[in-house]
Amino acid sequence: MVEEIINSHGIAEDKLVPILLDIQNSNDKHYLSEDDLKQVSRLLGIPESRVYSVATFYSFFSLQPRGKYIIQICDNAPCIVNGAYNVIDDFRHILGIDMGQTTPDGLFTLEYSSCLGCCSHAPAARISGELYGDLDSEKIKSILSDLRRR
Amino acid sequence: MNTVTLTIDGQKVTVPENTSILDAAKKAGIDIPTLCYFPDQNIKGNCRVCVVEVEGSRTLAASCSTPVNEGMAVKTWSKNVMNARRTIVQLMLADHDEDCNECVKNGVCELQSLAQRLNIQHNPFKNILKPKPIDTSTPSLIRNPNKCVKCGRCVDMCQETQQVGILFDAYRGADSEIVSGLGKYLSDAGCILCGQCSTVCPVAAIYENDETDKVWQAIFDTSKRVIVQTAPAIRVSIAEEFDMLPGTVALGQLAAGLRRLGFDDVFDTDFAADLTIMEEGHELLDRLQHGGMLPMITSCSPGWINFIEQYYPDLLPHLSTCKSPQQMFGSIAKTYYAQKIGLKPEDIFVVSIMPCTAKKYESGRPEMNDSGVRDVDVALTTRELARMIRQAGIDFTALPEEPFDEPLGISTGAGAIFGATGGVMEAALRTVYEVVTGNTLPSLDFTDVRGLKGIKEASVDLDDVKVNVAVAHGIANAKKLLELIRNGAADYQFIEIMCCPGGCIGGGGQPYRTTNAIRQQRIKAIYEVDKAMPLRKSHENPAVQALYEEFLGRPLSEKSHHLLHTTYSNRQH
Amino acid sequence: MSDLTVKRLTQRCGDIDPRDVSEYISTGGYKALVKALLTMKPQGVIDEVKASGLLGRGGAAFPTGLKMQMVHDTPGDVKYVVCNADEGEPGTFKDRYLMEGDPYQLVEGIILAGYAVGAQKGYIYIRGEYDRAIELMKNAVEQTRKIGYLGNNILKQHFNFDIEVRSGAGAYICGEEFALIESLEGKSGRPRYKPPYPPVSGLWDKPTLINNVETLANIPYIVSNGSKAFRSVGTDNSAGTKLICLSGNIANRGVFELPFGITLKDIIYDIGQGVPGERELKMIQIGGASGSCIPSDMLDVKLDFADMKKNGLSMGSGAIIAFDDSRCVIDIVKSLLKFFAHESCGKCTPCREGNPQLYNLIDDFSKGSATPSHYDVLQSLTQTMQQAALCGLGQSSPMPVVSTLLYFKDEYDMHINGRCPAGICSSTNGGEII
Structure with missing residues (x-):
C-alpha cells in the first residue's frame, strides 16, 4: 500500500507531506504506523528522523490510531464567541469521551481544530473532510446519528 | 573582492561584502554573545541571542545571519538589545532543568556562561519544563532532553557534517524537541555513537557516558593491576583541557599525569597502532596477492564500523578483519603481558583513554573478549581523563615530562599519526612499501593523504x-567512497575511513567545541610528534618485533588471528 | 444590505459554476491572459501592476509590482510563482470564498504573474482544512490545462507554464512565506531567516514570487482594465478593493468586498449591522489572531493602509472579529495565546518559549494571582518577542496583549484586584475570581 502510494506521487522528497496524507487517509484508523514511517523513509531515501519531524509537526498527522470519523471542532475566537465551548461539551457528552480520545467502538475521535474558515457559520466543525456550521445541540445529535447510520 | 563599510557602535569598519554583522563586529573588537552559532556549521539564526540594533529597522537583527550593507549603522549594545538578550536567556533557563550543581557541564556550560555574562541574577519566568526521560540506552552517550535549548548544533552535525541523520527537530511550538530517529532511544535509532553531537552541544543535552568512577574503583582496588593505554590523539588535545593552546603536545606530561592518578602501567595505544600496521599491512598484501576482496578498508574507527554495519552491510567483506588498536592492545595486555608479569587476565584491569565515544561501545562488544575476559574494561574519553586529573588535584601544566612504561609503551611515529586523517594510510604505506620492495623509502612523508x-x-x-x-574522514565523505564501491566505480585497492572529521584528533570524545581551526592545530602537532620520534616505521618497533618473536610468531599467524582479528555483523538499520 | 460593497474580485462568486471553465470565459475570463501574451511584454505587465499601486493583501502590504520586478530582475533560468492559500488566520475566509466562487480568476492571475516574472511553474498551497477549495482549484487547473492556457507554448507563444495544487496538513505557520516554501519542499514548516528574501532565493533557492490569493486574483482585472480603472476605487495610497471578513458577535457575518477609504464604523454598523441582541460592542480585533484589539470608540479609523498604520493598526488578512460586552478581554487574549503557543513552529527562542510564558502570565490575571509586577514582565517579554523573534508569527503574536494593555488596562487592573467584570474568569457569582 505504502509503496503504491509513493509510486503514484513519484519518488521525490518534496512529496513527503502529500504522501503521508494519502497513507493516513488510506488507513481505516487514520494514523501513521511506525512501519509506515519506516517504509516511507526507506523508499524515499529520507532519514527516519526527517520523516518523523514532518509527521509530528503537522497537526493532521497522528501516530496513534484514531476513529473512523474524526471530528475537528474549531476553538478559535470567532467560534468561541458563538458557542464553541457548548459544541465541545455536547460532543463530549454525547460520545462519552474527552477531547483527543476515540470512542470504544472506534467510530469517533474528538479533536480541536484551528480556524476552519467557516466563521460566518460559527460554531463550526470538520468531520472527515466535510464542514458543518451553525452547530447547536439538535444539529450535533442529528449529525452523529447520520454518521452512525452510514 | 568587494568591500562594504559600515558603522558599528560608532566605529567605521570595512569588511568583505556578505560578511555577517557578527563577524564584522568581531573585526571591530566587539564580541557579540551567541549560542546557536558554531564555526564551520550552517548559520541557523534561531536562538536570537546575538541580536543587535540596525538603524532604520523595526526589529532587532540576528547578527549571525544578517549580512552587512554599505552605510549600515549597527548598535550592538542598547536598552533594547540588553532587554532582548536577557529575556531570551531567561526564557531558555525557564524551560531547562536548572540542577546546575549536579550537571556534567557545570562550569563549561554555554548557557550558564551566557547567563553570567548578561548578569542575570533572577528569572521572572516560571519554569515550564515538562520532564522527559533521559536516554541512557547506549554505553557511549547520554541524551538529556531536559537540558536541551534547541539550538540545533547537534542536528547540523548529525545531518550535515556526518550525514548519518539521526538527530532532528520534531513536534512544534512548546512541544518542540530534538529527537533521534522515529522518536526512539539512540540504541534503536541507527545512531553510530560517533559523539560529534556531544562536542558541539552547548549544554548537557548530549554528553559522554561518564565512567570515571569505575576507573577510580579499579585504581583503589589493590588486588587489581590497572593498566592504562592512551590513544595517539590524546597527546595533542589533553592540554586544551587545561587552558593551553590547541596544538600543544603534552606527551610526557600525559604519561606523568596518568602515573600520578595511580595507574600501575602507563602504556601507549601507539604500540598497538604499530601492531595494527603489521597485521593490516600483511592482510592487504595477502588480499593483493591472493585475489582477496578489494578495495580493503581500514577498521580502526568504531564509529565507522557502526556505520557500515548498519547502513552498508553489503560492503562488510571489504573491511579489514583487524581489530582496532584499542582492542589489539587489550587482548595483548591480558595475554602476552599478563604472562610476562605472571598474572591472570582477570587480575588485570585495562583502561583506555580515547578521543572517542564509540570506543565505549566497541570495548563492550561480545567479540572483544579474546583474552577470556573483557579485553578492555573501560574506555574513557579525553574529557573524562581531564576530569580525573582535576579531581585528583594534579596541576597538569606543572607536570614534568616522563616516559611511557615498557614494553607496551614503546612506539614509532607511524603509530602516532594514526590520530590524524590519512595517518593509518601513511603508516601502512611506510611499512608495506619496505616489506614488499625490500628498499628503504626515500621520504617517509606521504603528504597527499594529509590534511582536512x-x-x-x-x-x-x-x-x-x-x-x-x-x-576519507567524516561519514559524509565516507558515503561518497562507499557509493563508488557499490557502483563498481572505485579504482582503489586500499581505503582509510575515519568516522570523525579530521580523524581521531577531531573525535567525539575530544575537548568540547572542536572547530576545524582547532583540528588543524592538532594535526600539525601530531606530525611534529611523528617527526621527533627516533623510529617512524611500525615494523621497526622493537617491542612489536619482540611480541612476534616471543608470542605471536608472525603477522596473520593463527594466534594473531585469534587475538588481533575480528568479525563483523549485518546490523542493517 | 448596504450598497457600500463593490463587485470586482467577487463579481462572479455565486454567479458562475466554479467547475465550468466556459462560464468563466463567457463572463470575460482569460481575456487578460490573451491580452498579455499577445500584446504585452512581461515588463509591460509588471509596469501595469506597479502603476496600479496594488499592495499585497496577505498582511504585509508590500507593493506587488515591486516584488514582481525583483523576481524578474534576479538572474536565473528556473523561477517559481507560489500562491499562498494557507489562509489560517482565525476569522479569515476570504481566500476560501475566492477559490470556491471563482477559481479560474486565481489561476489566470498566477499565469499572468508567471509570465511577468519569467517563471515556468506555479504552486497553489492551500491549507488542508479547505477540502472543497482544494478540489475546485485542482479542477480549475485541470480545465485550464485542457483549453491550452496551461502547458507548453501557451497561445502559441514561447511561454510554458503549469500549476500544481498542494495541500497543507494543519499548520498555521505555513502561512508565513518561508514556512510555506519549506512545506512545499517536503519539510516541516519552519521559517528561514531573512535576507535573502524569496524573490532572490525562495523555493529550492530559486527566485520565487510568493503572493496571497487575493493579491494574485487582482492581476487579471489590472491587466484587462488597466491601472487607471483599478485605481478608480480606493484611496491614493490604498488602491482598489479589500475583502473583509466579519465574524464574532456581529449580526451580518461574511465576506465583503469593500472599497478602501470607508471607516471601520461603516464596516461594523452598516455592513455588519452591529452587535446582535441587546448587547453593546466592546472590542474588535482587526487583522487576525495577531491583530490589534481596539475599543468601540476607535472606529473612525479608515480602511486604508496609511490611516491604519498611523493609528498603530494593521489590516492583516482583513479579518474583523467583533466581541460584545459580555466578553472578558483577559479570557479572549488567553485563548489567542493558547493558539499561538500551539502554532509556533518552535524554531526560535522568543516565540517557542515566549508564547507559553505569555499565556502563563495572562493566565495569572484570569486566576486572580497576577501582581502589578506582571506588567513589567509583560513589557519586557512582549518587546523581546516583537523585536527579536525570527518571523512574523513571533513578532506579532504579542499584539493582542500589547493592544489590550493599551486600551483595556482597567480590565487587567480589575483582575489583579480579583474582579472579572464579565464574570467569565470567576467560578462563582459576583465576578470574584476564586
Missing part, C-alpha cells in the same frame, strides 16, 4: 604493482 580535504587520493608503486589508495 574530504577525500584524498594517492598512488604507490610496489615493485611494478600500482596501488591506488583513498582516504
